[in-house]
Every structure is written in structure tokens, then in C-alpha cells.
Amino acid sequence: MADEEKIKKAKKPFSPAIFTWLIILALAVAAGFSSFYVVDETENAVITRLGKYTKTVGAGLHTKLPFGIDKSYNVPVKVVQTEQFGFKTIKAGRNNEYKNNIGTESTMLTGDLNIVDVEWIIQYRIVDPKQWLFGVYEKKQTIRDISRSVINTLVGDRAILAVMGSERTNIETLALDMMNENFKQLGLGISVIAVKLQNIVPPSGVQDAFEDVNKATQDMNRFINEGKEAYNAEIPRAQGEADRQIQVAEGYAAERVNMAKGDVARFNAVYEEYRRSPRVTRERIYLETMDEIFGSETKPDLIDSELDNILPIKNLKGGN
Numbered sequence: 001m002a003d004e005e006k007i008k009k010a011k012k013p014f015s016p017a018i019f020t021w022l023i024i025l026a027l028a029v030a031a032g033f034s035s036f037y038v039v040d041e042t043e044n045a046v047i048t049r050l051g052k053y054t055k056t057v058g059a060g061l062h063t064k065l066p067f068g069i070d071k072s073y074n075v076p077v078k079v080v081q082t083e084q085f086g087f088k089t090i091k092a093g094r095n096n097e098y099k100n101n102i103g104t105e106s107t108m109l110t111g112d113l114n115i116v117d118v119e120w121i122i123q124y125r126i127v128d129p130k131q132w133l134f135g136v137y138e139k140k141q142t143i144r145d146i147s148r149s150v151i152n153t154l155v156g157d158r159a160i161l162a163v164m165g166s167e168r169t170n171i172e173t174l175a176l177d178m179m180n181e182n183f184k185q186l187g188l189g190i191s192v193i194a195v196k197l198q199n200i201v202p203p204s205g206v207q208d209a210f211e212d213v214n215k216a217t218q219d220m221n222r223f224i225n226e227g228k229e230a231y232n233a234e235i236p237r238a239q240g241e242a243d244r245q246i247q248v249a250e251g252y253a254a255e256r257v258n259m260a261k262g263d264v265a266r267f268n269a270v271y272e273e274y275r276r277s278p279r280v281t282r283e284r285i286y287l288e289t290m291d292e293i294f295g296s297e298t299k300p301d302l303i304d305s306e307l308d309n310i311l312p313i314k315n316l317k318g319g320n
Helices: 001-012 015-034 129-134 139-156 160-164 168-186 206-277 278-294
Strands: 036-039 046-051 054-055 060-063 070-075 080-084 087-091 096-101 106-111 115-126 192-200
Touching: 036 046, 036 054, 036 070, 046 129, 054 129, 054 168, 070 129, 080 087, 080 139, 106 139, 115 160, 139 168, 160 168, 160 192, 160 206, 168 192
Parallel strands: none
Antiparallel strands: 036 060, 046 054, 046 070, 080 115, 087 096, 106 115, 115 192
16 A cells, blocks of 8 residues: 555646746746846947837946847947948958959949049948937948949049049048938938048059050150249249349439439529520530530541641531
């Protein structure tokens, strides 16, 4: 009888109370594990309750409603993310990497109808975790499409030499502003912090022809610069000569004016004396004139000096 009772006790299943406590314990453990979540220093967590956005929390240990009622989505808001266009950096062994060119998305048409391959990168950060999660479904593809559209527009408005040279910085600045404006309108929740153009080269099939054109353009610019240098060297010399001639002319004009003023002053002085005593003035002028004629060491041709007793007037008619 004792053995039969032991067998019956061994075959007796768990009691309902024990099973209930086991279920409660399992639920408590599951609730404990699903009620806590950790947010890293570089992240923010977006909390939804039954699929509806509730709040955004920062770094640290947080609690939420268990069993999937609340769900948390960690978003790396402090991490700078990069997208590459026209090429892709591929890891090849330890600390080694190389570029794999992707030609289709980098080939563009410039404003002067030339084909050019443009490689560039963008760097961005997530600034609104809610918009990043729920604003746009295809986030990465949208970022790439908008970036390609902006760069294509800016390259298409400029000549190939400007794209490869003087306009690179301007394109980067304008692209940054245009991308941020587009992403803001779409509600993507990101901010582009840098746009960097990498290699900008013609396609390989026309590289030699483009180099010839580029060399000819450089020669043209060199000749223009040499002409400007010659111009800048000659113009100051010619300007100096012109200034000297002007100064000489001005000095001569001043001299002539002063001489004329002196003659006028002398005439006015004689005229005043003549008005006071005309007879005396006439005699004085006559005597001064005769003294000037006959008193000189060299006798004038007006007097025939071959006769000693009389002074006849020289034959003015030119006859013998």
C-alpha cells in the first residue's frame, strides 16, 4: 500500500497554483526586461506608444511601458554621416582602402555642352529624430537623389573650365544651401554640414582632346598676361613723356605771357609819359632810337661808309 501511494504521488501533475505563479514570474521577468532601455551619448531615442509618437529622450537609462506598448528607436544624432557620389571607398585588408569608380551617376553635362565626370561627397547629421524616422520612407535614396539633382543643376549652369577651376568653392557653397533647403521642405530631419567636390575630369575618351584645349587656353591666358605686362610697362613711360611735354608747354606759355605783360607794362609807362609831355617824349624816343642805330660798334647797312666827307643814303633801289 505504501508503494502504491508513492507511485500515485509521483504521477500527480503540478497544481494549478504553482503553474499560475510560474506564469506570473515569467511575465514579471519579461516586463522587467522590456521596461528599460539605454540611450548612448551619441544618440537620442524616439518613443512610440501603440505606434504613435510620444516623446524624444536623451542619453541615459530610461523606462517605458512593457510588452511592446512603448517602443524605443535609437537615432545617432551626433554622428556625422557621409555619402559618396561617383566613387565608393572599399576596404581592402587591414588599414587599406581603395576607390571603386561609379561612372553613371558622376557623368554630367556642363553649360558649354561638354561632358565631365564629377566626384563629390556630402556630410550630414540628423537634427530631428522624429522627422528622420517618420518623415520620409526611403531616406538614403532621397538624400542621394536630391544631392545628384543639385550638383547636376550647378554644373549645368557653368562652363567646364569654371567647374574644374574657379567655381569649385562657389559650387560647394551653393550646393550646401540648396540641399539643406530641399531636405527641410521634405521634412527629412537632417542638416548637411559639408559638400566637397573631389575629382572633376573629362571622360577618358576625350581626355587627350580636352588637354589640348586646356593647353591652348593656358597659352591664350599667358599671351594676354604678357600683353598686359607690356602695356603696363609702356603706358607709364608714355604718360611721363606726355606730362613732361605738357610741363614744357606750360612753362613756355607762362614765359610768353609774362613777356607780353612786360611789353604791355613798358608801353603803358611810355604812353603815360607821352601823355604828360608828348614833345619831350618824342624827342627822347627819337634820340634813343638813333643812339641804338648809330651807337653800335657794327655800323648798319643803311649807311654807306666808303665816303669820308659826306654821309649819303645808301642806294635802296639796288642799282649801280
